[in-house]
Amino acid sequence: MNNATTERVRATLKKRYLKEKIFRGFGITAIAASLGFLVLLLGSILIKGLPAFQATYLNVDIELTEDVLDISADASTEELRGANFSGAINQALRDRFPEVTKRKQRRQLSGLVSSGAEYALADYLAENRDQFGNTVNLWLLADDEVDALIKRNKDLTQPIKRGKNKNNESALITRLSEDQLGWLQSFKDAGDTNVRFSSTFFTNGDSREPEQAGIRAALIGSAYTLLITFVLSFPIAVAAAIYLEEFAPQNRWTDLVEVNINNLAAVPSIVFGLLGLAIFINYLAMPRSAPVVGGIVLSLMTLPTIIISSRAALKAVPPSIREAARGLGASPVQVVTHHVLPLAMPGILTGTIIGLAQALGETAPLLMIGMVAFIVDIPQSVTDPSTVLPVQVFLWADAPERAFTERTSGAILVLLAFLVVMNLTAVLLRKKFERRW
């Protein structure tokens, strides 16, 4: 009988080990695929987004003379601002290509340079008044279509992908005309194009022109919103966690609170947006698009997360510490404030940072309360209309200009960098203060 068993088992072994291998293979595949998605996602955004930190500049000789600028040499700073800088730039381009005479062509020629270049020129002259009357050699910010071609080092002599060239793989995808490509080629041949790091992306607010659009306004908006979120959610969450962990009696109210907290942690974020819209904006008439409302909504949303992790941190403090303090005659409140809370603080802070990182990446509820606005000016206070970084990403992702893709990815990279820093801080905090009882 026993030998029969042995034989029967032996007969099944090959198949069973094959199954074992296949099953293991599934597991490895699942993990590899998940990590593959991560790499693909980050990789595609990194490739698309890195160029956002650079811009293309064209080298032009500009006459800063009285007749071109249409102001006198002793003009006040105010008057200087009103000078005809765009005229000066156009003149410089025409001087470079004297063969361009037709009106339409001239307009196209001016289109090579960004409309923001005149402000850069104005700033230059304001700082270098002694250059007035001279011809100066300057690098001007190029238009986004030019930028796209030069950055990717495209062959400008290729046919353009339009009409009959639609299926030609190597054809250029651009909105520039053939004339414009020709001029650009001559800039390139002369070595008068340059791609370099540009701080515009970090110093400007939003703009309709991709090459001038930046994330400054959104960053400040995010900072204000996050500040409000922290100020509201941290004390409330810690207080709630202390109550539930240290003082709450076993009754139905406590049960109700616990069930509510667990449920709120799983309520879709957009529902918090509806709450914000109905109660804070429509009922309490708080300002739309303001970081203060965004902060309130996000703190309601992150409260459960922070409460849950704070409770875990409080629970990790051994009861012996509480007993020792109570044995010395400390009141329950003193036990908590003097002994338990300081020991639990690193854990609570870790949870708070993770909750805030979540809030920083949140978009949907902020759309509901109108933080989805075109914000050029940097918000000055928590009640000014503003937007936040993820919403800026959403807005740019929707924009039709191709160059905004690069801006969007760039903004995502900045957002992810902040998230990485926050999460790393949380991890380090936990590592540094981790205690084993």
Next chain:
Amino acid sequence: MTVINLLIVTAVLTLLYFLFGRQRAYSVAKGNGGIRGMHSLPTHYGALVALWCVVPALFIIVAWKLLEPSVVDSLLSSSIPAEIRAQGDMAVSLYRNEINNAVDSARISSLSDPAKQATATRLAGLQKYASYGLFALTLCVATLLGFLAIGRISPTLEARHRVEATVQGFLLACASIAILTTIGIVLSVLFESIRFFNQVSFVEFVTGLKWSPQTAIRSDQVGSTGSFGAIPLFAGTMLISLIAMLVAVPFGLMSAIYLAEYASSSARAVIKPLLEMLAGIPTVVYGFFAALTVAPWIKGIGESIGLSVASESALAAGLVMGIMIIPFVSSLSDDVITAVPQSMRDGSFGLGATHSETIRKVVIPAALPGIVGGVLLAASRAIGETMIVVMAAGLAAKLTANPLEAVTTVTVQIVTLLTGDQEFDSAKTLAAFALGLMLFVSTLVLNVIALYVVRRYREQYD
């Protein structure tokens, strides 16, 4: 005289009263055999006095700010011209909005109509009086109560008990904010939904097959009544969530199994945080990825094999949403799998089972309730996910089960209906709240069931 200023002044007053109270306690103590002769420490007396100052003040500010809008509104209605009031609620609310905006931006003079200017001036005046009134009332009450509290300091006053009871009351109040939030959510979606169902029948909403919420402003325009049949939205939500779950459950579960059962602890230490990174990426990033990378890619593949694929296909949105949910499923499953007692695995190994047999036939059946709970939580997350579908799914409500076509979802419609210019009372905006109610109720049901299942499971092995 903004509220911020008032709060700052109140805070300073509170601090002063704390110092006065403590000082007073010291001097009272001198006449009563020192601090030991007092019931509590001087700090406690100071804190008690400060509480008497700050708590009523905050109460007054909050109550005032809650009541002010409706009181000002009703006072103002008398100065709204009769002919506007005759045109109905919509006209009145438009009128009010214009006045409010003018006053808020301090540009009363920019209003063309003298009647409007008069109303606006009156509103500005009312607001000014209101803020002075609040300021005066708050500070008077705070000062008076603080003063009275100082007078009551005596050796028998049980200051510490009272301060600690107040602290505990504050803690309880903070904990109860969770309940308030839930109530706030329910009220905000419920009230607007009821108003919506007064205009559109509930039955039509939950059984209608046509969704086109674009209502014209005036009744004589074309398409003046929208259709609010939400079935296509529910179907679209289900379709995309289903695709997401089809991606997330197998990948998440298998990853969890591998990590919990096969991976060495060092591999686990590397892989687990990497997987969790997927969960930490903001959803707007996934949306961008879905719309810009995955959707064109699926369209390209589909077209190369002769299928017609919409550029905002349900498949693209569902696929990317699935990727987003993988770490959610895997970390919840990982928890329940590791909670299965080792003795059960030993029992299976002891009988000669291979590792995969043990997992498939012993560990997974034992962990099943917990895994199901985790999957339900993940499903609730898929249903409520907004940004991915807003960016990568369509806007047109279409009733189809074909994942290659564009469908729309409940959350997409909520965002579309509520972003941009809107009047608050139209059926179109109210519909968003009715959808919000549906979303809240369905995710709540899923969450409650899931949390219950998971809790029962945990208790079983504790």
Next chain:
Amino acid sequence: MSDAAKEAFDALKETVGRVTVDDPKMQAQNVDVFYGDKQAIYDVTLDVAKNEVVAMIGPSGCGKSTFLRCLNRMNDTIPSCKVTGDITLEGESLYSKDMDPVLLRARVGMVFQKPNPFAKSIYDNVAYGPKIHGLANNRAELDDIVESSLQRAGLFDEVKDRLTAPGTSLSGGQQQRLCIARTIAVSPEVILMDEPCSALDPIATARIEELIDELRENYAIAIVTHSMQQAARVSQRTAYFHLGKLVEVGETKRIFTNPSHELTENYITGRFG
């Protein structure tokens, strides 16, 4: 441990008593076991005979469970565990390449300290082993195996009306007999029992002990127990372990009435344990 006992332990080079039997089912020779750098078993040589119960006793942490788990390679599931020396089953080496751990465990079954029924029905718990090993050709054969295994474990009459109830719904003693039935269902040649009664009440314990005596007719049995009375009641041979060393082996009767080694004597007279 007294100084004298410590000296006796340090002086111990070789197991006292006869470690081999005439008709061995399993033979362990010079077995050392390490957990990482820590050695848990020192040079143990011991036979398990057919149709006999060998009991392993000793103070907790003496390595008796570790040794038992080597006999069907259960230690494989612990990555840091390393076994040297040789263990054979019917002359085949357990730790050689040709020996398949799955097949080995089908031949050498194990019953654990805490009853560990699977989260399945009573029927499926017993049918699990035959199913994974493909021991039944059809449903009827499987039914027969389940019924006879439950009968031999003395559980059938108690559960025959509720075979579909979950295994966890049984009492502790019933659960342990279920686990024994589960082990028998695979028709092993050897059954290892790791303190099978430590989680049970005295009545359930008595029931299991009776069962062990009945099972001896068909199987070679090795049992680890922390109870000397149990060892005396169920076993024919007894092995005394101390801090990873096998101190003394012999007929149960002799060990408990006339131990040769000082440490064994100390243990059974209750001077430490």
